Amino acid sequence: MNTHSLTFALAGNPNCGKTTMFNALTGSRQHVGNFPGVTVEKKVGVVRHNGESVSVVDLPGAYSLTAYSQEEVVARNYLVNEKPDVVVDVMDASALERSLYLAVQFMELGVPLVLALNMMDEVKKSGRTINTSLLAQRLGVPVVETVARAGQGKGELLREAITLAASTQPPKPLVLSYGQDLDEAILKMVNIIEQADFLTQIYPPRWLAVKYLEGDEEVIRQGRQSGPVHKELEAIAEKTSAHCRTTLNVYPEALVADARYGFINSLLRNGVVKRNDNTARRRASESIDAIATNTFAGPLIMLGILYLVYEITFQLGETPMGWVEALFGWMSATAEASLPEGFFRSLIVSGVIDGVGGVMGFVPLIAIMFIMISILEDSGYMARMAYMLDRVFRIFGLHGSSVMPFIVSGGIAGGCAVPGVMAARTLRSEKERLATILTAPFMNCGAKIPVFLLLTAAFFPKSGTNVMFLITLAAWGVALLAARILRSTVIRGDSTPFLMELPPYRLPTVRGVLLHSLERTWMYIKKAGTIILAISILLWAAMTFPGLPEHQAEQFELHRQAVAAQIEAGSLTEDQAEAELFTVDNAEAQAGLRYSLAGRVGTFLETITRAAGFDWRVNIALLGGVAAKEVIVSTLGTAYSMGDVDPEDTSSLSERLASDPIWTTPAALALIVFVMLYAPCFVTVVAIAREVGWGWAAFSVGFNTVLAMAAAIGVYQIGTLL
Numbered sequence: 119m120n121t122h123s124l125t126f127a128l129a130g131n132p133n134c135g136k137t138t139m140f141n142a143l144t145g146s147r148q149h150v151g152n153f154p155g156v157t158v159e160k161k162v163g164v165v166r167h168n169g170e171s172v173s174v175v176d177l178p179g180a181y182s183l184t185a186y187s188q189e190e191v192v193a194r195n196y197l198v199n200e201k202p203d204v205v206v207d208v209m210d211a212s213a214l215e216r217s218l219y220l221a222v223q224f225m226e227l228g229v230p231l232v233l234a235l236n237m238m239d240e241v242k243k244s245g246r247t248i249n250t251s252l253l254a255q256r257l258g259v260p261v262v263e264t265v266a267r268a269g270q271g272k273g274e275l276l277r278e279a280i281t282l283a284a285s286t287q288p289p290k291p292l293v294l295s296y297g298q299d300l301d302e303a304i305l306k307m308v309n310i311i312e313q314a315d316f317l318t319q320i321y322p323p324r325w326l327a328v329k330y331l332e333g334d335e336e337v338i339r340q341g342r343q344s345g346p347v348h349k350e351l352e353a354i355a356e357k358t359s360a361h362c363r364t365t366l367n368v369y370p371e372a373l374v375a376d377a378r379y380g381f382i383n384s385l386l387r388n389g390v391v392k393r394n395d396n397t398a399r400r401r402a403s404e405s406i407d408a409i410a411t412n413t414f415a416g417p418l419i420m421l422g423i424l425y426l427v428y429e430i431t432f433q434l435g436e437t438p439m440g441w442v443e444a445l446f447g448w449m450s451a452t453a454e455a456s457l458p459e460g461f462f463r464s465l466i467v468s469g470v471i472d473g474v475g476g477v478m479g480f481v482p483l484i485a486i487m488f489i490m491i492s493i494l495e496d497s498g499y500m501a502r503m504a505y506m507l508d509r510v511f512r513i514f515g516l517h518g519s520s521v522m523p524f525i526v527s528g529g530i531a532g533g534c535a536v537p538g539v540m541a542a543r544t545l546r547s548e549k550e551r552l553a554t555i556l557t558a559p560f561m562n563c564g565a566k567i568p569v570f571l572l573l574t575a576a577f578f579p580k581s582g583t584n585v586m587f588l589i590t591l592a593a594w595g596v597a598l599l600a601a602r603i604l605r606s607t608v609i610r611g612d613s614t615p616f617l618m619e620l621p622p623y624r625l626p627t628v629r630g631v632l633l634h635s636l637e638r639t640w641m642y643i644k645k646a647g648t649i650i651l652a653i654s655i656l657l658w659a660a661m662t663f664p665g666l667p668e669h670q671a672e673q674f675e676l677h678r679q680a681v682a683a684q685i686e687a688g689s690l691t692e693d694q695a696e697a698e699l700f701t702v703d704n705a706e707a708q709a710g711l712r713y714s715l716a717g718r719v720g721t722f723l724e725t726i727t728r729a730a731g732f733d734w735r736v737n738i739a740l741l742g743g744v745a746a747k748e749v750i751v752s753t754l755g756t757a758y759s760m761g762d763v764d765p766e767d768t769s770s771l772s773e774r775l776a777s778d779p780i781w782t783t784p785a786a787l788a789l790i791v792f793v794m795l796y797a798p799c800f801v802t803v804v805a806i807a808r809e810v811g812w813g814w815a816a817f818s819v820g821f822n823t824v825l826a827m828a829a830a831i832g833v834y835q836i837g838t839l840l
Contacts, residue, residue: 125175126172126175126206127174129205131181131209132179134179134209134217136266137161139234141633144174149162159540162174172279181216182220184329198320199320204231207233209234211241215383218382218385221233222381226325228288228290228322233259234266235261239268240624243402247392249390250263260281262274267626267629268627269629299365300370303354304331307327316341316351320340330354331355332371333359333371410499417506420502423499424587429583431486435485435487439482441482442475446474461662468658474654474752484568488638492630492635496626497626515550515606517550519550523542523555523558527561539802542809554601555809555810556821557598561594562589562590566793568751569789572751572771572772573772576773577783577786592791600821657716657738657749661717661757662714674702674709678702720737729835730827731784731785731830731838732830735757754775782837784833784836787833788833788834791829795822795826797826798819798822
């Protein structure tokens with residue numbers, strides 16, 4: 119057997135510990151991309167066992183193989199199209215009945231299956247026991263007990279999966295009886311499918327027939343493109359559905375689900391699951407939820423935790439942040455001292471070191487914030503936040519499931535709007551999903567944080583935590599108000615019911631938290647080293663070329679010569695001359711920057727943005743922010759190092775802004791508001807376009823920018839009057 123060519127697909131319900139198991143198996147040997155043709159994240163890792171190497175694909179979380187959401191479509195299509203050697207179904211053993219619903223569907227599909235009963239430690243704590251060997255015997259598939267967060271059972275899981283992959287006996291699809299009416303219809307459809315060889319290269323005939331009865335839109339769409347047989351199948355499905363509604367007042371889909379749960383119930387009887395009645399006490403999670411999700415105490419606790427996240431981040435991140443800034447300051451000074459004066463030195467110092475350094479300086483703060491977020495996610499508290507906020511969201515025309523896209527987008531600052539937009543796929547109502555997608559980018563993603571931190575440090579140095587906390591609340595408030603406006607105008611429609619299962623509380627492991635936070639931090643650093651570096655260089659070129667016209671440059675040179683003559687005549691001391699030359703150099707740099715391509719665009723926009731307190735340099739930075747929000751800080755750093763800033767001054771960019779007479783507190787607040795609200799970054803715009811079309815993506819850019827400018831002007835004008 120050549121295990122190098124083996125591929126295992128890791129499947130399971132959301133919140134079952136699947137991703138934790140993936141990280142435990144693959145460690146750092148993984149990479150992230152997208153599944154072909156969609157923006158659903160695809161994680162692939164390599165696991166080594168007994169000297170062998172196996173690829174592990176982490177499928178999106180799914181409750182069913184009947185494709186309701188984009189994630190479920192992707193998971194199912196991967197299984198039927200790619201046909202992995204083994205499917206490892208990671209199950210929440212504390213919710214065995216629900217988890218088995220997906221496992222039964224895998225068995226009906228006939229895929230080679232290994233069941234990982236995860237979180238077995240919690241099952242034992244609750245006083246229950248699961249006879250895994252009896253369960254394996256009844257199902258006819260390997261069953262392994264695991265605790266993913268501690269790495270327990272992963273070795274046995276790999277051994278069972280590799281053994282199954284080596285088996286020459288193909289798995290036999292599970293056949294359930296769905297009742298006389300459906301069984302007869304399935305038999306007819308299977309005969310038609312087999313005779314016509316209809317989609318049999320992709321799906322097992324009986325499974326395909328069941329999907330027609332369930333009304334699976336994706337399968338029916340494929341059938342309509344694959345020949346006239348689909349008409350016969352649809353006719354049988356419609357006739358059967360009508361018969362079921364008339365005689366039983368139910369749809370075939372409900373009968374299929376009832377049959378599966380009936381099979382699961384009978385499976386778990388007679389010794390598979392036992393409960394110790396002496397320990398029949400309220401579970402720890404339920405006890406905690408009685409307080410944590412209480413109507414009155416819950417929101418206060420949630421706000422307290424949010425505040426604590428910022429407090430810890432600022433307190434712990436200040437020192438390492440200074441180290442990184444000092445490192446880039448040293449690099450900048452070394453490059454200036456080592457390289458000859460000219461465009462190349464300007465490119466290295468202003469385009470590369472200052473541009474990237476301005477973003478990298480916030481890495482310690484962002485890493486600490488990601489650690490805090492990972493702890494909240496891994497502990498199960500994030501799901502509680504969604505539960506508590508559902509009632510509030512309904513007021514604004516959203517859905518409880520909208521909470522998670524908001525949080526992922528930066529509801530607790532540090533997220534990213536791209537996965538947030540994609541997370542909205544869990545919403546089944548198209549209108550609520552659209553409203554969520556259009557308003558999620560208002561959240562404070564990780565790319566906006568450096569801008570807020572920069573301005574907070576410059577203008578509110580003693581109130582950093584309070585200001586950041588208020589910025590987060592403001593983002594939520596604006597997003598909800600915008601959603602209410604959209605749902606009352608261009609996206610009208612009723613709300614749908616909220617259903618969400620709360621996972622039990624778990625103690626996060628150091629390994630899991632570090633893996634999650636390092637992965638996110640690395641993505642941020644990689645972005646700074648690639649996209650932002652490229653944009654910084656392009657912006658440097660735009661701010662450098664074309665250079666000053668010769669006659670203007672001569673004026674500055676004549677001024678310098680005049681200063682030199684005054685020194686020789688003794689009318690100026692050396693200190694006075696140095697100050698005069700510094701003023702001339704600054705004035706020349708300012709004039710050159712303003713004459714550049716970027717300066718001309720920024721100056722043109724001043725006619726509009728001046729009302730919000732923005733000058734042409736801020737305009738340049740905001741234009742760069744459309745490409746990626748991180749660029750705003752790097753562009754400001756580049757602009758100010760090339761403009762009226764003393765090159766010998768090693769103070770931070772925050773101090774430079776605070777000492778600039780153009781910058782005032784109202785202007786800083788207006789910029790915070792504008793950055794919070796204006797057009798999503800280019801990558802997010804593309805994600806929106808792929809989810810709901812380019813028309814809505816263009817609407818998002820226009821709507822957000824107009825709203826942002828109106829709000830920024832309001833803040834600046836009111837702040838100036840006070």
